[in-house]
Amino acid sequence: DAGVxxxxxxxxxxxxxxxxLRCSPISGHKSVSWYQQVLGxxxxxxxxxxxKEERGRGNFPDRFSARQxxxxxxxxxxxxxxxxxxxxxxxASSLLxxxxxQFFGPxxxxxxx
Amino acid sequence: xxxxxxxxxxxxxxxGENLVLNCSFTDSAIYNLQWFRQDPGxxxxxxxxxxxxxxxxxxxRLNASxxxxxxxxxxxxxxxxxxxxxxxxxxxxxSGGGADGLTFGKGTHLIIQP
Numbered sequence: 615d616a617g618v619x620x621x622x623x624x625x626x627x628x629x630x631x632x633x634x635l636r637c638s639p640i641s642g643h644k645s646v647s648w649y650q651q652v653l654g655x656x657x658x659x660x661x662x663x664x665x666k667e668e669r670g671r672g673n674f675p676d677r678f679s680a681r682q683x684x685x686x687x688x689x690x691x692x693x694x695x696x697x698x699x700x701x702x703x704x705x706a707s708s709l710l711x712x713x714x715x716q717f718f719g720p721x722x723x724x725x726x727x
Numbered sequence: 728x729x730x731x732x733x734x735x736x737x738x739x740x741x742x743g744e745n746l747v748l749n750c751s752f753t754d755s756a757i758y759n760l761q762w763f764r765q766d767p768g769x770x771x772x773x774x775x776x777x778x779x780x781x782x783x784x785x786x787x788r789l790n791a792s793x794x795x796x797x798x799x800x801x802x803x804x805x806x807x808x809x810x811x812x813x814x815x816x817x818x819x820x821x822s823g824g825g826a827d828g829l830t831f832g833k834g835t836h837l838i839i840q841p
Contacts, residue, residue, distance in 0.1 A: 618770075647828055656731070656816055657771070659828030670826030704770055706829075713758045713820055716829060718771040 618719035624727045628693050628714050635722045636692045639707030646688040649704040657704055662712050700726045729754045733832035739758055741840045748802040748835045750817030755795050760801050762791050763816040807839045
């Protein structure tokens with residue numbers, strides 16, 4: 615079975631632009647979470663969706679938004695990009711909801727110039 | 728607010744040694760603890776998950792223990808190999824419903840010398 619997939623792999627944007635990152639969970643998984651990992655740090659929680667509803671939100675500004683589709687895939691949107699948004703964005707899925715074992719995708723490397 | 732600390736930040740050992748990575752967390756009200764491996768520039772690979780009611784979990788050469796009351800977990804790697812070189816991350820999820828997601832430490836960067 616395929617694992618969690620994310621697209622694109624790499625992305626370069628300039629300050630002020632908007633970006634959309636995509637995630638497809640493992641087949642059968644209904645929970646998707648998003649994390650931001652800056653170099654040298656552990657991932658930081660951004661959002662969690664379960665059964666297409668937002669179930670949790672981390673300490674990120676309103677420039678960050680997300681949604682989950684009927685097929686349980688998800689998009690993360692970031693508006694008005696700042697240099698500090700440069701990071702590896704990771705998506706994780708789980709079978710039984712937010713507290714179950716999390717399986718991560720390969721990530722999207724975002725560089726903001 | 729939950730905080731997770733991993734010690735040491737970096738470790739370099741010769742091949743074949745047994746080693747222990749440490750993880751501590753400030754709030755003992757956790758639902759589970761998960762250990763991950765991350766290769767440079769890559770995503771996270773789940774290694775072991777320990778439920779709050781469990782004391783340890785084993786997978787191959789890996790053994791993870793959990794002492795929830797003292798806020799500590801250890802990851803034991805037996806007979807280390809160069810392929811074990813990676814960053815190892817510890818993460819906890821709270822028992823309050825999981826709406827805060829996983830809280831991660833900064834990781835231990837492990838190098839196994841051939």
